[in-house]
Amino acid sequence: MSTTDSTAPEGPVFSPEAYAAVEKAASSRRSLYVPSVLEHAAELLTALWAAGEQHGVTPTEWGWVSDLAGGTLDVVARQYESAPKPERTVEQIITLQGHLTSALSELGLTARPGSPGVIVSRGPGTPRGGYNGDADIDVRIYSDGGWAFAFAVDGASVMSIVAPASQAGASQVAEIVRAFVRGELGNVFHR
Known part of the structure; x- marks a missing residue:
């Protein structure tokens, strides 16, 4: 038996701060990014920030050691820039x-x-x-x-x-x- 949660959000879930951070990171990259890719990266960044908070690390503390937003964008972008194997016909x-x-x-x-x-x-x-x-x-x-x-x-x-x-x-x-x-x-x- 399965149940559905009618309150579950549809589509990507990300914070406005994560989207802004990813968008800022995108502006320093050599590629252009469509909104759905930025949303995908913002969703991952939101999840990473949430995981950090579970360990006492706030989102602002990430800036001390890394460009987490840029790294998140880069890792998500790689999924779109490489064709699945075998290559497209x-x-x-x-x-x-x-x-x-x-x-x-x-x-x-x-x-x-x-x-x-x-x-x-x-x-x-x-x-x-x-x-x-x-x-x-x-x-x-x-x-x-x-x-x-x-x-x-x-x-x-x-x-x-x-x-x-x-x-x-x-x-x-x-x-x-x-x-x-x-x-x-x-x-x-x-x-």
Whole structure:
């Protein structure tokens, strides 16, 4: 016989302080993070702080010895940046690219299949990139890794986007790409 607890929270459980600490740690990293990954890391950090408190260590005391929020973010991000073994199949990648293309289109961006990623047309606010400053954006999901984007030219710097390899993850990646195309993020390649 099983019972259900109707008062159990749905979704991740984390403190606002943990989310703020993880978000601050993310700002010093070389990758961009979607909200669900930040929430995942904040949930783990909240649990670690709670375990520490059971041993007389308050959350503020962690700052004396380590960047617990940053370490938590790094360990959670690794789960999203590495593909499960065996690697993703071509069919899985094409499906994820299809989800991304749909999400980008729903956000009002022009996206088309590229080789091997999804090419997103730049907007008036997009930072300059490429040989003439007018390159479009290439967004990819790797068979053995996570999401990333770059200007669609050979030799361009690549920016990781830490997000789930799922339809929901593709939607969150699309939100970040939209913010980049609109110029809301600035030129993240020069951080």
